[in-house]
Amino acid sequence: MSSFYIKNGTEYPVKNLGWLLRHWSQVKEIGFNYGPTGMKDGTLWAKGIEGGKTWTYFSDFASLAVLWRWLNRPVFKGQPFSLGWDFNVENGPKVRKFTIGNDQWKEWQRWADSDCVAFVQALLGK
Numbered sequence: 001m002s003s004f005y006i007k008n009g010t011e012y013p014v015k016n017l018g019w020l021l022r023h024w025s026q027v028k029e030i031g032f033n034y035g036p037t038g039m040k041d042g043t044l045w046a047k048g049i050e051g052g053k054t055w056t057y058f059s060d061f062a063s064l065a066v067l068w069r070w071l072n073r074p075v076f077k078g079q080p081f082s083l084g085w086d087f088n089v090e091n092g093p094k095v096r097k098f099t100i101g102n103d104q105w106k107e108w109q110r111w112a113d114s115d116c117v118a119f120v121q122a123l124l125g126k
Helices: 018-022 064-071 103-114 116-123
Strands: 003-007 010-013 027-037 040-050 053-061 080-085 094-099
Touching: 018 053, 027 064, 040 064, 053 064, 064 103, 064 116, 094 103, 103 116
Parallel strands: 027 080
Antiparallel strands: 003 010, 003 053, 027 040, 040 053, 080 094
């Protein structure tokens, strides 16, 4: 899995998702670009601000359902979450917005735990 962040136009590699957890208080928005290829479902991204400078974190993620569970932790509750897909359409990507940890999020989580395929298809409106 490739993980890195970009700040001031420079890309910095990081070891894993631990970097994002250590910087949770700076996170302003989180999202996932769904586009299954090879061994991944897509790319997790997060935007944050540190010392007045904006950074963006990226990490390949093998499973959207596992990511849904990973994000359901106290430090991310209440954060806006965007799920995007169909990036090659003329009108831009399709996007669904959620709030991490709210009742709708919890309902989706129960579904992800029981049937990952149906969960992803429902999220993407397939």
